Amino acid sequence: MDPSLPPLIGISTYLEASAHWGVWNLPAALLPAGYHQLVQRSGGLATMLPPDPAAGSAAAVVSRLDAVVISGGPDVEPVRYGADVDPRTGPPARERDAWELALIEAALSSGVPLLGICRGMQLLNVALGGTLHQHLDAHAGPPGVFDQHEVKPVPGTLLNTVLPEPLSVPTFHHQSVDRLGEGLIASAYASDDGTVEAVELPGAEGFVLGVQWHPEAGDDLRVMRALVAAAADRG
DSSP: OOTSSEEEEEEOOEEEEEETTTEEEEEEEEEOHHHHHHHHTOOOEEEEOOOOSSTHHHHHTTTTTTTEEEEEOOOOOGGGGGGOOTTTSSOOOOOHHHHHHHHHHHHHEEEEEEEEEEEHHHHHHHHTTTTTOOOOOSSSSSOOOOOEEEEEEEESSHHHHHHOEEEEEEEEOOOOOOOOOTEEEEEETTTOOOEEEEEEEESSOOEEEEEEOGGGGGGGEEEEEEHHHHHHHHO
């Protein structure tokens, strides 16, 4: 990392068969603008990481980054954690699952700071051998609308150093962590029902954190600023 430049933060993207803009309706790699804006507002440079099926491409990409964000999105395919498909689970995004799992593996193996957001937290758990609850209620608003609920950080955790008090967060998910992956600990819970709302990896070489909520949909920069700071410290 060039110390004269802000850290370069890569953010994984959706891969959609059809997206509309202007006169076009075409396949597209896309990302809600809140993600790159959150990185920029937190002092980082943002770049998008669309799925790449080439062997070794994830490791090559991560080697050029200062941190990685695995963004929110569709449900993780249950076969990834050895479960049958619940009828309420959404259609698979297999190319994205494979790409983001490879990004997670590359970040963990190289010590590049890693933040998982919503689906990204769930996929981090799956990457380390954990499982997911395929459906729960009361953690999403109507389609396309974020809900709000309170989460409580666990004392003594990395997350608690970043967020020292309970807080209300933007949320939109219907799945959650069930059995924790190897080495992961829960570092926040939902105040109302005890759902795991954050995980971290204390034994990791670098910063590894997942949050179930959507910081890119709110005004609280602390989680992303912590990632950017970790990326800068590593350089």
